[in-house]
Amino acid sequence: MQKENLIIIGSGPAGLTAALYAARANLDPLLIAGSQIGGQIAITNEVENFPGFDSILGPELTDKMRAQAERFGTRFEFDEVLEVDFRNGPPFYLKTYGQEYQANAVIVATGASARRLGIPGEGEHIGRGVSYCATCDGFFFKDKDVLVVGGGDSALQEGLFLTKYASRVRIVHRRDSLRAGELLVARAEANSKIEFVWDTVLESIDGEAKVTGVTARNVHTGAVEQWPTDGIFVFIGHFPNTQLFRGQLAMDEQEFLIVDKFMQTSVPGVFAAGEVMDPIYKQAISSAGHGCQAAISVERYLEALHDHKLPGKSVAAAG
Ligand SMILES: Cc1cc2nc3c(=O)[nH]c(=O)nc-3n(C[C@H](O)[C@H](O)[C@H](O)COP(=O)(O)OP(=O)(O)OC[C@H]3O[C@@H](n4cnc5c(N)ncnc54)[C@H](O)[C@@H]3O)c2cc1C
Missing domain, CATH: 3.50.50.60 (FAD/NAD(P)-binding domain)
Known part of the structure:
Protein backbone atom coordinates (compact mmCIF):
# COMPACT_ATOMS: atom_id res chain seq x y z
CA MET A 1 0.00 0.00 0.00
CA GLN A 2 1.54 3.31 -1.11
CA LYS A 3 0.92 6.11 1.39
CA GLU A 4 0.31 9.59 0.02
CA ASN A 5 -0.48 12.98 1.50
CA LEU A 6 -2.75 14.19 -1.32
CA ILE A 7 -4.03 12.35 -4.37
CA ILE A 8 -5.62 14.30 -7.22
CA ILE A 9 -7.77 12.22 -9.56
CA GLY A 10 -7.84 13.64 -13.11
CA SER A 11 -5.51 15.63 -15.36
CA GLY A 12 -7.89 18.20 -16.88
CA PRO A 13 -7.67 21.93 -16.11
CA ALA A 14 -9.17 21.34 -12.62
CA GLY A 15 -6.74 18.57 -11.65
CA LEU A 16 -3.69 20.27 -13.14
CA THR A 17 -4.44 23.58 -11.42
CA ALA A 18 -5.08 21.84 -8.11
CA ALA A 19 -1.72 20.10 -8.58
CA LEU A 20 0.06 23.39 -9.25
CA TYR A 21 -1.32 25.01 -6.09
CA ALA A 22 -0.84 21.92 -3.95
CA ALA A 23 2.75 21.44 -5.11
CA ARG A 24 3.56 25.09 -4.43
CA ALA A 25 2.10 24.64 -0.93
CA ASN A 26 4.48 21.68 -0.38
CA LEU A 27 1.64 19.17 -0.15
CA ASP A 28 3.62 16.71 -2.31
CA PRO A 29 0.63 15.81 -4.53
CA LEU A 30 0.36 12.68 -6.62
CA LEU A 31 -1.85 13.18 -9.69
CA ILE A 32 -3.47 10.13 -11.27
CA ALA A 33 -4.05 11.23 -14.84
CA GLY A 34 -6.71 8.86 -16.17
CA SER A 35 -7.05 7.69 -19.75
CA GLN A 36 -7.64 11.16 -21.20
CA ILE A 37 -4.45 13.01 -20.34
CA GLY A 38 -5.20 16.72 -20.19
CA GLY A 39 -8.95 16.13 -20.10
CA GLN A 40 -11.44 17.57 -22.54
CA ILE A 41 -9.40 20.66 -23.34
CA ALA A 42 -6.65 18.41 -24.72
CA ILE A 43 -9.07 17.29 -27.45
CA THR A 44 -10.21 20.84 -28.20
CA ASN A 45 -8.74 22.52 -31.22
CA GLU A 46 -8.51 26.21 -30.49
CA VAL A 47 -9.16 27.91 -27.16
CA GLU A 48 -9.80 31.63 -27.45
CA ASN A 49 -11.17 32.35 -24.00
CA PHE A 50 -8.45 31.27 -21.60
CA PRO A 51 -7.10 34.51 -20.07
CA GLY A 52 -3.55 35.36 -21.07
CA PHE A 53 -3.75 33.68 -24.48
CA ASP A 54 -5.31 35.32 -27.53
CA SER A 55 -5.65 31.86 -28.94
CA ILE A 56 -3.99 28.59 -27.99
CA LEU A 57 -4.41 25.01 -29.14
CA GLY A 58 -6.00 22.80 -26.49
CA PRO A 59 -3.11 20.29 -26.36
CA GLU A 60 -0.59 23.14 -26.02
CA LEU A 61 -2.52 24.65 -23.10
CA THR A 62 -2.56 21.23 -21.44
CA ASP A 63 1.19 20.77 -21.95
CA LYS A 64 1.88 24.16 -20.37
CA MET A 65 -0.33 23.44 -17.36
CA ARG A 66 1.23 20.04 -16.88
CA ALA A 67 4.80 21.36 -17.14
CA GLN A 68 4.03 24.10 -14.62
CA ALA A 69 2.56 21.64 -12.10
CA GLU A 70 5.52 19.32 -12.64
CA ARG A 71 8.05 22.12 -12.18
CA PHE A 72 6.84 22.62 -8.60
CA GLY A 73 7.06 18.93 -7.78
CA THR A 74 3.75 17.27 -8.76
CA ARG A 75 4.25 13.56 -9.42
CA PHE A 76 2.17 12.04 -12.23
CA GLU A 77 0.89 8.50 -12.43
CA PHE A 78 -0.50 7.52 -15.83
CA ASP A 79 -3.10 5.16 -14.50
CA GLU A 80 -6.82 5.17 -13.75
CA VAL A 81 -8.64 4.96 -10.42
CA LEU A 82 -10.83 1.86 -10.41
CA GLU A 83 -12.10 1.77 -6.86
CA VAL A 84 -12.24 4.05 -3.83
CA ASP A 85 -13.26 3.71 -0.21
CA PHE A 86 -13.95 7.10 1.30
CA ARG A 87 -16.15 5.72 4.09
CA ASN A 88 -13.38 4.84 6.52
CA GLY A 89 -10.89 7.65 6.14
CA PRO A 90 -8.68 9.49 6.46
CA PRO A 91 -6.59 7.87 5.22
CA PHE A 92 -8.73 7.18 2.16
CA TYR A 93 -8.29 4.07 0.05
CA LEU A 94 -7.82 4.19 -3.75
CA LYS A 95 -7.00 1.42 -6.18
CA THR A 96 -5.69 1.75 -9.74
CA TYR A 97 -4.67 -0.88 -12.29
CA GLY A 98 -1.13 -0.78 -10.93
CA GLN A 99 -1.27 0.18 -7.25
CA GLU A 100 -3.21 0.52 -4.02
CA TYR A 101 -2.98 3.82 -2.16
CA GLN A 102 -3.84 5.49 1.10
CA ALA A 103 -4.18 9.27 1.04
CA ASN A 104 -4.76 11.82 3.79
CA ALA A 105 -6.78 13.96 1.37
CA VAL A 106 -8.22 13.54 -2.12
CA ILE A 107 -9.27 15.99 -4.82
CA VAL A 108 -11.71 14.49 -7.30
CA ALA A 109 -11.31 16.17 -10.70
CA THR A 110 -12.65 13.45 -12.97
CA GLY A 111 -14.55 15.88 -15.18
CA ALA A 112 -17.18 14.82 -17.64
CA SER A 113 -17.66 12.60 -20.69
CA ALA A 114 -19.51 13.20 -23.93
CA ARG A 115 -23.15 12.23 -24.00
CA ARG A 116 -24.18 9.81 -26.70
CA LEU A 117 -27.27 10.03 -28.88
CA GLY A 118 -28.37 6.55 -27.83
CA ILE A 119 -29.78 5.65 -31.25
CA PRO A 120 -29.39 2.48 -33.32
CA GLY A 121 -26.13 2.33 -35.24
CA GLU A 122 -24.24 4.76 -32.97
CA PHE A 235 -21.78 17.45 -29.34
CA ILE A 236 -24.91 17.24 -27.21
CA GLY A 237 -23.44 17.79 -23.78
CA HIS A 238 -21.65 15.83 -21.12
CA PHE A 239 -22.35 13.77 -18.01
CA PRO A 240 -20.16 13.90 -14.88
CA ASN A 241 -17.69 11.06 -14.30
CA THR A 242 -18.99 10.12 -10.87
CA GLN A 243 -19.90 6.43 -11.25
CA LEU A 244 -16.94 5.50 -9.02
CA PHE A 245 -18.30 7.52 -6.14
CA ARG A 246 -21.91 6.31 -6.09
CA GLY A 247 -23.04 5.55 -2.56
CA GLN A 248 -19.98 7.31 -1.09
CA LEU A 249 -20.21 10.99 -2.02
CA ALA A 250 -23.41 13.04 -2.11
CA MET A 251 -24.62 13.87 -5.64
CA ASP A 252 -27.45 15.87 -7.15
CA GLU A 253 -30.15 14.35 -9.33
CA GLN A 254 -27.89 14.57 -12.40
CA GLU A 255 -25.06 12.88 -10.47
CA PHE A 256 -22.82 15.95 -10.16
CA LEU A 257 -20.90 15.88 -6.86
CA ILE A 258 -22.24 18.23 -4.23
CA VAL A 259 -19.61 20.43 -2.57
CA ASP A 260 -19.71 23.19 0.01
CA LYS A 261 -18.13 26.60 -0.56
CA PHE A 262 -14.73 25.13 0.32
CA MET A 263 -15.10 22.57 -2.49
CA GLN A 264 -15.43 19.85 0.11
CA THR A 265 -17.71 16.92 -0.70
CA SER A 266 -20.00 15.20 1.79
CA VAL A 267 -16.89 13.41 3.14
CA PRO A 268 -14.49 15.71 5.02
CA GLY A 269 -11.04 15.42 3.45
CA VAL A 270 -12.43 14.60 0.00
CA PHE A 271 -12.70 17.66 -2.23
CA ALA A 272 -13.98 18.08 -5.80
CA ALA A 273 -13.20 20.53 -8.60
CA GLY A 274 -14.23 21.20 -12.19
CA GLU A 275 -16.96 19.69 -14.32
CA VAL A 276 -17.44 16.77 -11.95
CA MET A 277 -19.23 19.20 -9.59
CA ASP A 278 -20.23 21.99 -11.98
CA PRO A 279 -23.43 21.60 -13.98
CA ILE A 280 -23.45 25.29 -14.97
CA TYR A 281 -20.26 26.99 -16.16
CA LYS A 282 -18.28 24.14 -17.75
CA GLN A 283 -15.25 26.10 -18.91
CA ALA A 284 -11.53 25.48 -18.72
CA ILE A 285 -11.02 28.64 -16.68
CA SER A 286 -13.86 27.96 -14.22
CA SER A 287 -12.62 24.38 -13.78
CA ALA A 288 -9.09 25.66 -13.20
CA GLY A 289 -10.49 28.11 -10.64
CA HIS A 290 -12.20 25.28 -8.78
CA GLY A 291 -8.92 23.37 -8.77
CA CYS A 292 -7.20 26.34 -7.14
CA GLN A 293 -9.94 26.61 -4.50
CA ALA A 294 -9.87 22.90 -3.72
CA ALA A 295 -6.08 22.87 -3.27
CA ILE A 296 -6.17 25.85 -0.90
CA SER A 297 -8.91 24.14 1.13
CA VAL A 298 -6.91 20.91 1.22
CA GLU A 299 -3.96 22.84 2.65
CA ARG A 300 -6.13 24.05 5.52
CA TYR A 301 -7.65 20.63 6.00
CA LEU A 302 -4.28 18.89 6.16
CA GLU A 303 -2.93 21.46 8.62
CA ALA A 304 -5.88 20.75 10.90
CA LEU A 305 -5.38 17.00 10.49
CA HIS A 306 -1.71 17.36 11.32
CA ASP A 307 -2.58 19.38 14.42
CA HIS A 308 -4.80 16.47 15.50
CA LYS A 309 -7.97 18.43 15.10
CA LEU A 310 -10.89 16.15 14.38
CA PRO A 311 -10.77 14.88 10.77
CA GLY A 312 -14.53 15.26 10.59
CA LYS A 313 -14.33 19.03 11.10
CA SER A 314 -15.24 21.20 8.15
CA VAL A 315 -12.55 23.28 6.47
CA ALA A 316 -14.23 26.43 7.74
CA ALA A 317 -13.97 25.24 11.33
CA ALA A 318 -10.39 24.08 10.82
CA GLY A 319 -9.13 27.30 9.24
C1 LIG B 1 -15.16 19.98 -27.89
C2 LIG B 1 -14.94 20.85 -26.67
C3 LIG B 1 -14.55 22.17 -26.82
C4 LIG B 1 -14.34 22.97 -25.70
N1 LIG B 1 -13.93 24.26 -25.86
C5 LIG B 1 -13.69 25.04 -24.77
C6 LIG B 1 -13.19 26.37 -24.91
O1 LIG B 1 -12.97 26.88 -26.02
N2 LIG B 1 -12.97 27.10 -23.78
C7 LIG B 1 -13.19 26.58 -22.52
O2 LIG B 1 -12.95 27.27 -21.54
N3 LIG B 1 -13.65 25.33 -22.36
C8 LIG B 1 -13.91 24.54 -23.46
N4 LIG B 1 -14.38 23.27 -23.28
C9 LIG B 1 -14.71 22.82 -21.92
C10 LIG B 1 -13.45 22.43 -21.15
O3 LIG B 1 -12.68 21.53 -21.91
C11 LIG B 1 -13.88 21.79 -19.83
O4 LIG B 1 -14.68 22.69 -19.11
C12 LIG B 1 -12.70 21.41 -18.96
O5 LIG B 1 -11.81 20.56 -19.65
C13 LIG B 1 -13.17 20.69 -17.69
O6 LIG B 1 -12.04 20.43 -16.93
P1 LIG B 1 -12.01 19.31 -15.78
O7 LIG B 1 -10.62 19.27 -15.32
O8 LIG B 1 -13.08 19.58 -14.80
O9 LIG B 1 -12.43 17.95 -16.47
P2 LIG B 1 -11.95 17.14 -17.84
O10 LIG B 1 -11.31 18.11 -18.73
O11 LIG B 1 -13.17 16.43 -18.22
O12 LIG B 1 -10.85 16.19 -17.25
C14 LIG B 1 -11.18 15.07 -16.47
C15 LIG B 1 -9.94 14.27 -16.20
O13 LIG B 1 -10.26 13.22 -15.29
C16 LIG B 1 -9.67 12.02 -15.71
N5 LIG B 1 -10.41 10.89 -15.14
C17 LIG B 1 -11.71 10.55 -15.31
N6 LIG B 1 -11.98 9.42 -14.63
C18 LIG B 1 -10.82 9.05 -14.03
C19 LIG B 1 -10.44 7.95 -13.20
N7 LIG B 1 -11.31 7.00 -12.84
N8 LIG B 1 -9.16 7.87 -12.78
C20 LIG B 1 -8.26 8.82 -13.11
N9 LIG B 1 -8.57 9.88 -13.89
C21 LIG B 1 -9.83 9.98 -14.35
C22 LIG B 1 -9.70 12.11 -17.22
O14 LIG B 1 -8.74 11.21 -17.80
C23 LIG B 1 -9.33 13.58 -17.42
O15 LIG B 1 -7.93 13.71 -17.38
C24 LIG B 1 -14.57 22.45 -24.39
C25 LIG B 1 -14.96 21.11 -24.25
C26 LIG B 1 -15.15 20.31 -25.38
C27 LIG B 1 -15.55 18.87 -25.20
Whole structure:
Protein backbone atom coordinates (compact mmCIF):
# COMPACT_ATOMS: atom_id res chain seq x y z
CA MET A 1 0.00 0.00 0.00
CA GLN A 2 1.54 3.31 -1.11
CA LYS A 3 0.92 6.11 1.39
CA GLU A 4 0.31 9.59 0.02
CA ASN A 5 -0.48 12.98 1.50
CA LEU A 6 -2.75 14.19 -1.32
CA ILE A 7 -4.03 12.35 -4.37
CA ILE A 8 -5.62 14.30 -7.22
CA ILE A 9 -7.77 12.22 -9.56
CA GLY A 10 -7.84 13.64 -13.11
CA SER A 11 -5.51 15.63 -15.36
CA GLY A 12 -7.89 18.20 -16.88
CA PRO A 13 -7.67 21.93 -16.11
CA ALA A 14 -9.17 21.34 -12.62
CA GLY A 15 -6.74 18.57 -11.65
CA LEU A 16 -3.69 20.27 -13.14
CA THR A 17 -4.44 23.58 -11.42
CA ALA A 18 -5.08 21.84 -8.11
CA ALA A 19 -1.72 20.10 -8.58
CA LEU A 20 0.06 23.39 -9.25
CA TYR A 21 -1.32 25.01 -6.09
CA ALA A 22 -0.84 21.92 -3.95
CA ALA A 23 2.75 21.44 -5.11
CA ARG A 24 3.56 25.09 -4.43
CA ALA A 25 2.10 24.64 -0.93
CA ASN A 26 4.48 21.68 -0.38
CA LEU A 27 1.64 19.17 -0.15
CA ASP A 28 3.62 16.71 -2.31
CA PRO A 29 0.63 15.81 -4.53
CA LEU A 30 0.36 12.68 -6.62
CA LEU A 31 -1.85 13.18 -9.69
CA ILE A 32 -3.47 10.13 -11.27
CA ALA A 33 -4.05 11.23 -14.84
CA GLY A 34 -6.71 8.86 -16.17
CA SER A 35 -7.05 7.69 -19.75
CA GLN A 36 -7.64 11.16 -21.20
CA ILE A 37 -4.45 13.01 -20.34
CA GLY A 38 -5.20 16.72 -20.19
CA GLY A 39 -8.95 16.13 -20.10
CA GLN A 40 -11.44 17.57 -22.54
CA ILE A 41 -9.40 20.66 -23.34
CA ALA A 42 -6.65 18.41 -24.72
CA ILE A 43 -9.07 17.29 -27.45
CA THR A 44 -10.21 20.84 -28.20
CA ASN A 45 -8.74 22.52 -31.22
CA GLU A 46 -8.51 26.21 -30.49
CA VAL A 47 -9.16 27.91 -27.16
CA GLU A 48 -9.80 31.63 -27.45
CA ASN A 49 -11.17 32.35 -24.00
CA PHE A 50 -8.45 31.27 -21.60
CA PRO A 51 -7.10 34.51 -20.07
CA GLY A 52 -3.55 35.36 -21.07
CA PHE A 53 -3.75 33.68 -24.48
CA ASP A 54 -5.31 35.32 -27.53
CA SER A 55 -5.65 31.86 -28.94
CA ILE A 56 -3.99 28.59 -27.99
CA LEU A 57 -4.41 25.01 -29.14
CA GLY A 58 -6.00 22.80 -26.49
CA PRO A 59 -3.11 20.29 -26.36
CA GLU A 60 -0.59 23.14 -26.02
CA LEU A 61 -2.52 24.65 -23.10
CA THR A 62 -2.56 21.23 -21.44
CA ASP A 63 1.19 20.77 -21.95
CA LYS A 64 1.88 24.16 -20.37
CA MET A 65 -0.33 23.44 -17.36
CA ARG A 66 1.23 20.04 -16.88
CA ALA A 67 4.80 21.36 -17.14
CA GLN A 68 4.03 24.10 -14.62
CA ALA A 69 2.56 21.64 -12.10
CA GLU A 70 5.52 19.32 -12.64
CA ARG A 71 8.05 22.12 -12.18
CA PHE A 72 6.84 22.62 -8.60
CA GLY A 73 7.06 18.93 -7.78
CA THR A 74 3.75 17.27 -8.76
CA ARG A 75 4.25 13.56 -9.42
CA PHE A 76 2.17 12.04 -12.23
CA GLU A 77 0.89 8.50 -12.43
CA PHE A 78 -0.50 7.52 -15.83
CA ASP A 79 -3.10 5.16 -14.50
CA GLU A 80 -6.82 5.17 -13.75
CA VAL A 81 -8.64 4.96 -10.42
CA LEU A 82 -10.83 1.86 -10.41
CA GLU A 83 -12.10 1.77 -6.86
CA VAL A 84 -12.24 4.05 -3.83
CA ASP A 85 -13.26 3.71 -0.21
CA PHE A 86 -13.95 7.10 1.30
CA ARG A 87 -16.15 5.72 4.09
CA ASN A 88 -13.38 4.84 6.52
CA GLY A 89 -10.89 7.65 6.14
CA PRO A 90 -8.68 9.49 6.46
CA PRO A 91 -6.59 7.87 5.22
CA PHE A 92 -8.73 7.18 2.16
CA TYR A 93 -8.29 4.07 0.05
CA LEU A 94 -7.82 4.19 -3.75
CA LYS A 95 -7.00 1.42 -6.18
CA THR A 96 -5.69 1.75 -9.74
CA TYR A 97 -4.67 -0.88 -12.29
CA GLY A 98 -1.13 -0.78 -10.93
CA GLN A 99 -1.27 0.18 -7.25
CA GLU A 100 -3.21 0.52 -4.02
CA TYR A 101 -2.98 3.82 -2.16
CA GLN A 102 -3.84 5.49 1.10
CA ALA A 103 -4.18 9.27 1.04
CA ASN A 104 -4.76 11.82 3.79
CA ALA A 105 -6.78 13.96 1.37
CA VAL A 106 -8.22 13.54 -2.12
CA ILE A 107 -9.27 15.99 -4.82
CA VAL A 108 -11.71 14.49 -7.30
CA ALA A 109 -11.31 16.17 -10.70
CA THR A 110 -12.65 13.45 -12.97
CA GLY A 111 -14.55 15.88 -15.18
CA ALA A 112 -17.18 14.82 -17.64
CA SER A 113 -17.66 12.60 -20.69
CA ALA A 114 -19.51 13.20 -23.93
CA ARG A 115 -23.15 12.23 -24.00
CA ARG A 116 -24.18 9.81 -26.70
CA LEU A 117 -27.27 10.03 -28.88
CA GLY A 118 -28.37 6.55 -27.83
CA ILE A 119 -29.78 5.65 -31.25
CA PRO A 120 -29.39 2.48 -33.32
CA GLY A 121 -26.13 2.33 -35.24
CA GLU A 122 -24.24 4.76 -32.97
CA GLY A 123 -22.23 2.36 -30.79
CA GLU A 124 -21.10 0.06 -33.58
CA HIS A 125 -19.94 2.98 -35.76
CA ILE A 126 -17.74 4.74 -33.19
CA GLY A 127 -14.39 5.14 -34.96
CA ARG A 128 -16.08 4.16 -38.24
CA GLY A 129 -17.73 7.49 -38.93
CA VAL A 130 -19.15 8.39 -35.51
CA SER A 131 -16.98 10.68 -33.39
CA TYR A 132 -17.18 12.90 -30.31
CA CYS A 133 -13.93 14.77 -31.06
CA ALA A 134 -13.37 16.88 -34.18
CA THR A 135 -9.76 17.61 -33.26
CA CYS A 136 -9.00 13.89 -33.02
CA ASP A 137 -10.87 12.69 -36.11
CA GLY A 138 -11.50 15.68 -38.40
CA PHE A 139 -8.47 14.86 -40.52
CA PHE A 140 -10.09 11.60 -41.69
CA PHE A 141 -12.93 13.53 -43.34
CA LYS A 142 -10.99 15.44 -45.96
CA ASP A 143 -13.37 16.44 -48.79
CA LYS A 144 -16.15 14.40 -47.16
CA ASP A 145 -19.67 15.24 -46.08
CA VAL A 146 -20.25 15.35 -42.32
CA LEU A 147 -23.05 16.08 -39.88
CA VAL A 148 -22.58 17.79 -36.54
CA VAL A 149 -25.30 17.13 -33.97
CA GLY A 150 -25.89 19.83 -31.36
CA GLY A 151 -26.62 23.54 -31.04
CA GLY A 152 -24.26 24.86 -28.36
CA ASP A 153 -20.78 26.39 -28.34
CA SER A 154 -19.02 23.04 -28.76
CA ALA A 155 -21.11 22.08 -31.79
CA LEU A 156 -20.32 25.36 -33.57
CA GLN A 157 -16.69 25.54 -32.53
CA GLU A 158 -16.03 21.98 -33.67
CA GLY A 159 -18.22 22.38 -36.76
CA LEU A 160 -16.11 25.36 -37.80
CA PHE A 161 -12.97 23.33 -37.23
CA LEU A 162 -14.34 20.54 -39.45
CA THR A 163 -14.73 22.97 -42.37
CA LYS A 164 -10.93 22.83 -42.67
CA TYR A 165 -11.31 19.28 -43.95
CA ALA A 166 -14.87 18.44 -44.92
CA SER A 167 -16.54 19.62 -48.11
CA ARG A 168 -19.84 20.23 -46.31
CA VAL A 169 -20.78 20.43 -42.61
CA ARG A 170 -24.47 20.22 -41.77
CA ILE A 171 -25.28 21.22 -38.20
CA VAL A 172 -28.35 19.29 -37.13
CA HIS A 173 -30.22 20.76 -34.19
CA ARG A 174 -33.45 19.62 -32.57
CA ARG A 175 -34.61 23.22 -32.03
CA ASP A 176 -34.95 26.21 -34.36
CA SER A 177 -32.30 28.38 -32.68
CA LEU A 178 -28.82 27.92 -31.26
CA ARG A 179 -27.60 28.03 -27.66
CA ALA A 180 -24.13 29.22 -28.72
CA GLY A 181 -22.35 32.55 -28.20
CA GLU A 182 -22.99 35.32 -30.75
CA LEU A 183 -19.45 35.43 -32.10
CA LEU A 184 -19.49 31.72 -32.91
CA VAL A 185 -22.96 31.94 -34.45
CA ALA A 186 -21.84 34.81 -36.70
CA ARG A 187 -18.74 32.89 -37.79
CA ALA A 188 -20.71 29.74 -38.53
CA GLU A 189 -23.36 31.67 -40.49
CA ALA A 190 -20.66 33.34 -42.57
CA ASN A 191 -18.95 30.06 -43.43
CA SER A 192 -20.02 28.82 -46.86
CA LYS A 193 -19.37 25.15 -45.98
CA ILE A 194 -21.81 25.21 -43.06
CA GLU A 195 -25.55 24.54 -43.41
CA PHE A 196 -28.08 24.41 -40.58
CA VAL A 197 -30.81 21.79 -40.34
CA TRP A 198 -33.36 22.89 -37.75
CA ASP A 199 -35.98 20.99 -35.73
CA THR A 200 -34.44 17.68 -36.61
CA VAL A 201 -33.26 14.65 -34.68
CA LEU A 202 -31.39 11.59 -35.90
CA GLU A 203 -33.29 8.32 -35.60
CA SER A 204 -30.48 5.99 -36.65
CA ILE A 205 -26.98 5.89 -38.07
CA ASP A 206 -26.80 3.67 -41.10
CA GLY A 207 -24.12 1.68 -42.88
CA GLU A 208 -22.35 -1.66 -42.68
CA ALA A 209 -18.59 -1.50 -42.06
CA LYS A 210 -18.70 2.31 -41.93
CA VAL A 211 -21.24 5.12 -41.85
CA THR A 212 -22.97 5.71 -45.17
CA GLY A 213 -25.92 7.77 -43.99
CA VAL A 214 -28.48 8.62 -41.35
CA THR A 215 -32.21 8.51 -40.86
CA ALA A 216 -33.49 11.87 -39.68
CA ARG A 217 -36.88 13.04 -38.42
CA ASN A 218 -38.39 16.51 -38.34
CA VAL A 219 -39.72 16.98 -34.80
CA HIS A 220 -42.68 19.12 -36.00
CA THR A 221 -43.88 17.41 -39.15
CA GLY A 222 -42.71 13.91 -38.20
CA ALA A 223 -41.31 13.53 -41.75
CA VAL A 224 -38.55 10.93 -41.91
CA GLU A 225 -35.74 11.17 -44.48
CA GLN A 226 -32.56 9.26 -45.25
CA TRP A 227 -29.48 11.30 -46.02
CA PRO A 228 -26.18 9.98 -47.26
CA THR A 229 -23.19 11.22 -45.26
CA ASP A 230 -19.68 10.08 -44.32
CA GLY A 231 -19.44 11.09 -40.70
CA ILE A 232 -21.40 12.19 -37.65
CA PHE A 233 -19.84 14.34 -34.91
CA VAL A 234 -21.91 14.47 -31.74
CA PHE A 235 -21.78 17.45 -29.34
CA ILE A 236 -24.91 17.24 -27.21
CA GLY A 237 -23.44 17.79 -23.78
CA HIS A 238 -21.65 15.83 -21.12
CA PHE A 239 -22.35 13.77 -18.01
CA PRO A 240 -20.16 13.90 -14.88
CA ASN A 241 -17.69 11.06 -14.30
CA THR A 242 -18.99 10.12 -10.87
CA GLN A 243 -19.90 6.43 -11.25
CA LEU A 244 -16.94 5.50 -9.02
CA PHE A 245 -18.30 7.52 -6.14
CA ARG A 246 -21.91 6.31 -6.09
CA GLY A 247 -23.04 5.55 -2.56
CA GLN A 248 -19.98 7.31 -1.09
CA LEU A 249 -20.21 10.99 -2.02
CA ALA A 250 -23.41 13.04 -2.11
CA MET A 251 -24.62 13.87 -5.64
CA ASP A 252 -27.45 15.87 -7.15
CA GLU A 253 -30.15 14.35 -9.33
CA GLN A 254 -27.89 14.57 -12.40
CA GLU A 255 -25.06 12.88 -10.47
CA PHE A 256 -22.82 15.95 -10.16
CA LEU A 257 -20.90 15.88 -6.86
CA ILE A 258 -22.24 18.23 -4.23
CA VAL A 259 -19.61 20.43 -2.57
CA ASP A 260 -19.71 23.19 0.01
CA LYS A 261 -18.13 26.60 -0.56
CA PHE A 262 -14.73 25.13 0.32
CA MET A 263 -15.10 22.57 -2.49
CA GLN A 264 -15.43 19.85 0.11
CA THR A 265 -17.71 16.92 -0.70
CA SER A 266 -20.00 15.20 1.79
CA VAL A 267 -16.89 13.41 3.14
CA PRO A 268 -14.49 15.71 5.02
CA GLY A 269 -11.04 15.42 3.45
CA VAL A 270 -12.43 14.60 0.00
CA PHE A 271 -12.70 17.66 -2.23
CA ALA A 272 -13.98 18.08 -5.80
CA ALA A 273 -13.20 20.53 -8.60
CA GLY A 274 -14.23 21.20 -12.19
CA GLU A 275 -16.96 19.69 -14.32
CA VAL A 276 -17.44 16.77 -11.95
CA MET A 277 -19.23 19.20 -9.59
CA ASP A 278 -20.23 21.99 -11.98
CA PRO A 279 -23.43 21.60 -13.98
CA ILE A 280 -23.45 25.29 -14.97
CA TYR A 281 -20.26 26.99 -16.16
CA LYS A 282 -18.28 24.14 -17.75
CA GLN A 283 -15.25 26.10 -18.91
CA ALA A 284 -11.53 25.48 -18.72
CA ILE A 285 -11.02 28.64 -16.68
CA SER A 286 -13.86 27.96 -14.22
CA SER A 287 -12.62 24.38 -13.78
CA ALA A 288 -9.09 25.66 -13.20
CA GLY A 289 -10.49 28.11 -10.64
CA HIS A 290 -12.20 25.28 -8.78
CA GLY A 291 -8.92 23.37 -8.77
CA CYS A 292 -7.20 26.34 -7.14
CA GLN A 293 -9.94 26.61 -4.50
CA ALA A 294 -9.87 22.90 -3.72
CA ALA A 295 -6.08 22.87 -3.27
CA ILE A 296 -6.17 25.85 -0.90
CA SER A 297 -8.91 24.14 1.13
CA VAL A 298 -6.91 20.91 1.22
CA GLU A 299 -3.96 22.84 2.65
CA ARG A 300 -6.13 24.05 5.52
CA TYR A 301 -7.65 20.63 6.00
CA LEU A 302 -4.28 18.89 6.16
CA GLU A 303 -2.93 21.46 8.62
CA ALA A 304 -5.88 20.75 10.90
CA LEU A 305 -5.38 17.00 10.49
CA HIS A 306 -1.71 17.36 11.32
CA ASP A 307 -2.58 19.38 14.42
CA HIS A 308 -4.80 16.47 15.50
CA LYS A 309 -7.97 18.43 15.10
CA LEU A 310 -10.89 16.15 14.38
CA PRO A 311 -10.77 14.88 10.77
CA GLY A 312 -14.53 15.26 10.59
CA LYS A 313 -14.33 19.03 11.10
CA SER A 314 -15.24 21.20 8.15
CA VAL A 315 -12.55 23.28 6.47
CA ALA A 316 -14.23 26.43 7.74
CA ALA A 317 -13.97 25.24 11.33
CA ALA A 318 -10.39 24.08 10.82
CA GLY A 319 -9.13 27.30 9.24
C1 LIG B 1 -15.16 19.98 -27.89
C2 LIG B 1 -14.94 20.85 -26.67
C3 LIG B 1 -14.55 22.17 -26.82
C4 LIG B 1 -14.34 22.97 -25.70
N1 LIG B 1 -13.93 24.26 -25.86
C5 LIG B 1 -13.69 25.04 -24.77
C6 LIG B 1 -13.19 26.37 -24.91
O1 LIG B 1 -12.97 26.88 -26.02
N2 LIG B 1 -12.97 27.10 -23.78
C7 LIG B 1 -13.19 26.58 -22.52
O2 LIG B 1 -12.95 27.27 -21.54
N3 LIG B 1 -13.65 25.33 -22.36
C8 LIG B 1 -13.91 24.54 -23.46
N4 LIG B 1 -14.38 23.27 -23.28
C9 LIG B 1 -14.71 22.82 -21.92
C10 LIG B 1 -13.45 22.43 -21.15
O3 LIG B 1 -12.68 21.53 -21.91
C11 LIG B 1 -13.88 21.79 -19.83
O4 LIG B 1 -14.68 22.69 -19.11
C12 LIG B 1 -12.70 21.41 -18.96
O5 LIG B 1 -11.81 20.56 -19.65
C13 LIG B 1 -13.17 20.69 -17.69
O6 LIG B 1 -12.04 20.43 -16.93
P1 LIG B 1 -12.01 19.31 -15.78
O7 LIG B 1 -10.62 19.27 -15.32
O8 LIG B 1 -13.08 19.58 -14.80
O9 LIG B 1 -12.43 17.95 -16.47
P2 LIG B 1 -11.95 17.14 -17.84
O10 LIG B 1 -11.31 18.11 -18.73
O11 LIG B 1 -13.17 16.43 -18.22
O12 LIG B 1 -10.85 16.19 -17.25
C14 LIG B 1 -11.18 15.07 -16.47
C15 LIG B 1 -9.94 14.27 -16.20
O13 LIG B 1 -10.26 13.22 -15.29
C16 LIG B 1 -9.67 12.02 -15.71
N5 LIG B 1 -10.41 10.89 -15.14
C17 LIG B 1 -11.71 10.55 -15.31
N6 LIG B 1 -11.98 9.42 -14.63
C18 LIG B 1 -10.82 9.05 -14.03
C19 LIG B 1 -10.44 7.95 -13.20
N7 LIG B 1 -11.31 7.00 -12.84
N8 LIG B 1 -9.16 7.87 -12.78
C20 LIG B 1 -8.26 8.82 -13.11
N9 LIG B 1 -8.57 9.88 -13.89
C21 LIG B 1 -9.83 9.98 -14.35
C22 LIG B 1 -9.70 12.11 -17.22
O14 LIG B 1 -8.74 11.21 -17.80
C23 LIG B 1 -9.33 13.58 -17.42
O15 LIG B 1 -7.93 13.71 -17.38
C24 LIG B 1 -14.57 22.45 -24.39
C25 LIG B 1 -14.96 21.11 -24.25
C26 LIG B 1 -15.15 20.31 -25.38
C27 LIG B 1 -15.55 18.87 -25.20
